[in-house]
Amino acid sequence: MNIILLSGGSGTRLWPLSTERRSKQFIRLFHDEAGRPVSMLQQVWRRLGSRGLHQSAVIATSANQRETILEQLGCEADLVLEPEKRDTFAAILLSVAYLCSHRGVSRDEPIIVMPVDGRTEDSFYDKLLQLPETLTSSGANLALMGVRPDFPSQKYGYMVPEGDSGADTALTIRAFHEKPSKSDAVRYIERGALWNCGVFCFRAGYLMDRLKAVGLPEAYEELLLSYDRIESRSFDYAVVEREERIVALAYEGPWKDLGTWCALTEEMNRPLIGPGYIGEECDNVHVVNELEAPTIVLGLSDVVVAASPEGILVTHKESSSRLKEALDRMGRERNNDKKASSERTVDSSAFPDGTSVTTRRIHLEAGEELVTAPSADVRRIVSWTVLHGRCRLFQNGRELPAAVGRSVVLGEEDSARLKALDPLDLIEIITECHA
Structure with missing residues (x-):
């Protein structure tokens, strides 16, 4: 066999x-x-x-x-x-x-x-x-x-x-x-x-x-x-x-x-997965929460709530079959707004010693560039990690290897330029010290 x-x-x-x-x-x-x-x-x-x-x-x-x-x-x-x-x-x-x-x-x-x-x-x-x-x-x-x-x-x-x-x-x-x-x-x-x-x-x-x-x-x-x-x-x-x-x-x-969510929830042996609470008055409600923040559902029936770092879904179970249509429409609207679709802050943290760390997910279309240069006002370290796509990467005028999964760390005195050869996705982490 x-x-x-x-x-x-x-x-x-x-x-x-x-x-x-x-x-x-x-x-x-x-x-x-x-x-x-x-x-x-x-x-x-x-x-x-x-x-x-x-x-x-x-x-x-x-x-x-x-x-x-x-x-x-x-x-x-x-x-x-x-x-x-x-x-x-x-x-x-x-x-x-x-x-x-x-x-x-x-x-x-x-x-x-x-x-x-x-x-x-x-x-x-x-x-x-x-x-x-x-x-x-x-x-x-x-x-x-x-x-x-x-x-x-x-x-x-x-x-x-x-x-x-x-x-x-x-x-x-x-x-x-x-x-x-x-x-x-x-x-x-x-x-x-x-x-x-x-x-x-x-x-x-x-x-x-x-x-x-x-x-x-x-x-x-x-x-x-x-x-x-x-x-x-x-x-x-x-x-x-x-x-x-x-x-x-x-x-x-x-x-x-x-x-589909409707079919899936019929087979789930627990109505709540992840942090949250479903009110006793709710009927046929399922919550799947992958976020640290809790989800509370009150006074609803026949509803699915799903949350992950990718987004949050709240839908009546009978309407869940229209999810693909909604995602397609949302994607088209995002493409019409290049600024909204080009970068998204994933996390931003500030610490008592004056250090701040910002993590962004960035999308570049073929031909678009990302540039960083030393700052006279703040100490800054930048890290770029390519997630998908091809690019050319230059640090202080010298070309570096750039491939999916490869990271480059740019110091306080470095200048760099990244040019997308294909539609490109990357993670940028900026560490700044304001002290």
Whole structure:
């Protein structure tokens, strides 16, 4: 058994907790049997571990999530790091090449792909283990897991079978429909359709043949160097919906994609996470607070309050589906106000000895410059750390190396100029002594 866990995605549907740098699967919003906070990723890993399957798994992810995953799962987690984000098709191809090149997986061995951001029970994993046998007995090229719908959701994709049958019988899939209208969803359910939960099973050679067909190398290290040549599409569109020999197993138990605040809070076993208080008169209120300052909610119902250093969200649960639209609009308004979007003070502290420290997050567009020079009135030390993007950095007229993660400290007598070559984000820390 070989398993690929997809953990490279990021999004804004759970903003302000879910961001480009921290995906929803890393947020510790649940608790284990001992009451310790755990994330979706940790829950999936624990369930695989209880079946001895975690040693057969690799995690496909982006480089900026590496440290978070190792911190949550430990160094035993085997990671396949994407050089750049190119959607699930590329991530799965790279992972299959890794399994074949580094773990000696043969062309005939089955591989299961699954996401790490779903909420389900142990019985789901029991059904998961039936996929390789289903692949063999059916003669199909792909075997999928599907969930029996319990209502006509418009959030999920539907797999429509050729005919309906029992829970342990493979269904031949004839059509896929992504996020249909409610009336169409009702019609699909009447035809025995299943929700697509993003779980696939295939033999390693099935995807290795695709690499060969498009002229891409099969060796993992060589494929890394050619990663930008892989089609940037989802595995569903690039493979699943083009395959004719495809079957699915129906899972009858509970399953939920925790992609919205409304869905997520239904699964939280505590209404309050972080410092705060929810009034006794409140009904169906959830608070997730990552700030040191407490949050108090009084006299409200059906509300989510979420706070992090990225921002604060207060929404009625039924309106949380409009979050992406609100963030897009806010982003456009910020872009129209360059001064507002170019810099933000993260922290400002003053000390009794006359020293002050200001930390700013700065964004520069390509071609824009940041300049500092000695001051005759105050002793000043400036530190710049590049977070993202390329730039040229000059200190006292001499060019210095500048790369993501590199910091430069400018003394009291130094002058410096930084020019952005791409859209650039950096942290500036200014320490001044007024004594």
